[in-house]
Amino acid sequence: MDEPSATEPDREREDAGESVIATRALTKRYRGGQLAVDGLDLTVPAGSVFGFLGPNGSGKTTTIRMLMGLIEPTSGTARVLGRPMPRAARAVLPHVGALIEGPALYGFLSGRDNLLRYDAADPTSDPRTRRARVAAALDRVGLTAAATKKAKAYSLGMKQRLGLAAALLQPRRLLVLDEPTNGLDPQGMREIRSLVRELASDGTTVFLSSHLLDEIEQVCTHAAVMAQGRLITQGPVSDLAAGTRGRLIVTTPDPGEAARVLKEQGASDVVTEDDKVTAEPPDRDLADVNAALVSAGVRVRGFGLQRASLEDAFVALTGEGFDVAG
Numbered sequence: 578m579d580e581p582s583a584t585e586p587d588r589e590r591e592d593a594g595e596s597v598i599a600t601r602a603l604t605k606r607y608r609g610g611q612l613a614v615d616g617l618d619l620t621v622p623a624g625s626v627f628g629f630l631g632p633n634g635s636g637k638t639t640t641i642r643m644l645m646g647l648i649e650p651t652s653g654t655a656r657v658l659g660r661p662m663p664r665a666a667r668a669v670l671p672h673v674g675a676l677i678e679g680p681a682l683y684g685f686l687s688g689r690d691n692l693l694r695y696d697a698a699d700p701t702s703d704p705r706t707r708r709a710r711v712a713a714a715l716d717r718v719g720l721t722a723a724a725t726k727k728a729k730a731y732s733l734g735m736k737q738r739l740g741l742a743a744a745l746l747q748p749r750r751l752l753v754l755d756e757p758t759n760g761l762d763p764q765g766m767r768e769i770r771s772l773v774r775e776l777a778s779d780g781t782t783v784f785l786s787s788h789l790l791d792e793i794e795q796v797c798t799h800a801a802v803m804a805q806g807r808l809i810t811q812g813p814v815s816d817l818a819a820g821t822r823g824r825l826i827v828t829t830p831d832p833g834e835a836a837r838v839l840k841e842q843g844a845s846d847v848v849t850e851d852d853k854v855t856a857e858p859p860d861r862d863l864a865d866v867n868a869a870l871v872s873a874g875v876r877v878r879g880f881g882l883q884r885a886s887l888e889d890a891f892v893a894l895t896g897e898g899f900d901v902a903g
């Protein structure tokens with residue numbers, strides 16, 4: 578066997594359970610003074626589908642650009658595949674497939690020719706296997722039938738899939754996808770999501786950013802939540818939501834009176850819709866809240882907590898709605 582070269586990313590340490598991405602106090606202040614990322618400690622376990630979630634402007638793209646060695650941090654460190662970035666970028670990046678800010682495509686070339694050209698520009702790729710690798714990548718993303726069509730005739734979803742195919746021309750240990758479903762219609766989003774699940778099923782770690790909570794819940798095993806450049810929380814998706822109580826739901830033919838009693842009991846954000854009243858539950862025993870409804874003469878048909886979503890967790894952690902405007 579060959580000796581591991583000095584530039585090979587540290588596979589052993591990563592396989593021993595170390596994270597694929599690890600940042601410590603990672604900080605970026607842009608020249609204009611904007612603090613875009615503030616003391617970020619991010620840990621992405623090997624084999625995870627890791628959702629990097631946050632509203633627009635929360636620092637996701639800035640973080641990804643530091644991870645990929647495209648910009649220098651102001652302070653702190655970032656390790657990718659066990660190696661420091663941006664210092665080890667030349668050793669690390671061949672093992673990383675990235676789709677950042679949409680793929681750069683030549684509209685006048687077919688999908689296949691775009692990939693051939695893209696691969697030819699990669700000094701680490703083997704020209705002898707190029708055609709076979711391009712065919713395999715097209716097949717992987719479901720574009721074989723459209724391979725000879727000009728890229729300008731592709732739908733946005735097909736363009737995203739072609740971008741993913743470009744990221745898959747070499748075997749990768751990490752895929753970094755910046756808002757991969759942005760701008761797609763629901764069908765296109767479904768296609769990309771199922772593709773991401775498929776890619777992850779063979780053990781590739783996938784790091785994807787999104788401002789869509791339900792997307793993260795549907796696709797990811799782990800997530801980190803950012804707000805205003807700071808990490809709010811991170812961990813397995815099931816744990817993130819589990820620490821939060823979901824909304825209280827009361828089903829009743831007396832919704833007006835129920836809403837009044839719930840407010841009196843300290844519930845907030847009370848919303849009435851037909852025979853349902855939902856609210857953020859008060860911080861007290863819900864048996865007492867139910868008793869108060871009944872003793873006020875409210876006929877209660879149903880009383881319970883909805884399963885908490887990641888959105889509930891976000892609201893509980895930040896005290897804010899998940900506002901994606903801007």
Ligand SMILES: Nc1ncnc2c1ncn2[C@@H]1O[C@H](COP(=O)(O)OP(=O)(O)OP(=O)(O)O)[C@@H](O)[C@H]1O
Binds near residue numbers: 607612632638903
């Ligand atoms: N080159 C730059 N120079 C100065 N400020 C920047 C630069 N790039 C981003 N910012 C600012 O840094 C903050 C974080 O931006 P960033 O693009 O990382 O957020 P994001 O979460 O990826 O949002 P989006 O989804 O909108 O890209 C924002 O306030 C943004 O205006």
